[in-house]
Amino acid sequence: MAALLAATSVFSQDPGTPDSARAAALQLLQHLAEGNLEAAAAMSNAPQRRLEVLRAYRDKVGEEEFRRVYARYFAPENRLIAELAIGPRRLLVWELVDAGRHIAGQVYVESGGKFLLDDVPSRERTELRALLKNYR
Numbered sequence: 001m002a003a004l005l006a007a008t009s010v011f012s013q014d015p016g017t018p019d020s021a022r023a024a025a026l027q028l029l030q031h032l033a034e035g036n037l038e039a040a041a042a043m044s045n046a047p048q049r050r051l052e053v054l055r056a057y058r059d060k061v062g063e064e065e066f067r068r069v070y071a072r073y074f075a076p077e078n079r080l081i082a083e084l085a086i087g088p089r090r091l092l093v094w095e096l097v098d099a100g101r102h103i104a105g106q107v108y109v110e111s112g113g114k115f116l117l118d119d120v121p122s123r124e125r126t127e128l129r130a131l132l133k134n135y136r
């Protein structure tokens with residue numbers, strides 16, 4: 001992981017600082033936990049595609065399970081363990097203790113002074129996803 005960090009100019013981000021994607025992630029997760037797919041999709045840099053993905057997942061697992069999956073991020077035992085950055089992109093890494101210590105990740109990109117869920121393929125997004133694999 002150290003080699004990948006050095007090669008990609010990744011830096012660790014404090015989730016409490018103003019240039020953190022944490023607040024956007026919590027807002028997005030709240031929309032999802034409430035089942036508000038449209039509001040969640042609007043927080044993506046590819047909102048129509050994100051809405052389609054969210055609807056497909058909800059249709060597959062059902063409304064109740066969909067909400068439960070996203071509400072778990074707010075359980076006290078589950079926590080944000082890292083935020084890594086490459087330029088305007090942020091990888092948020094979550095440890096979901098109640099899901100067998102599963103490590104989950106979300107990639108955000110700063111656009112127009114706010115963070116959006118990054119649903120557009122890019123080199124930096126691919127690099128951040130590789131870092132997520134190292135956490136797992």
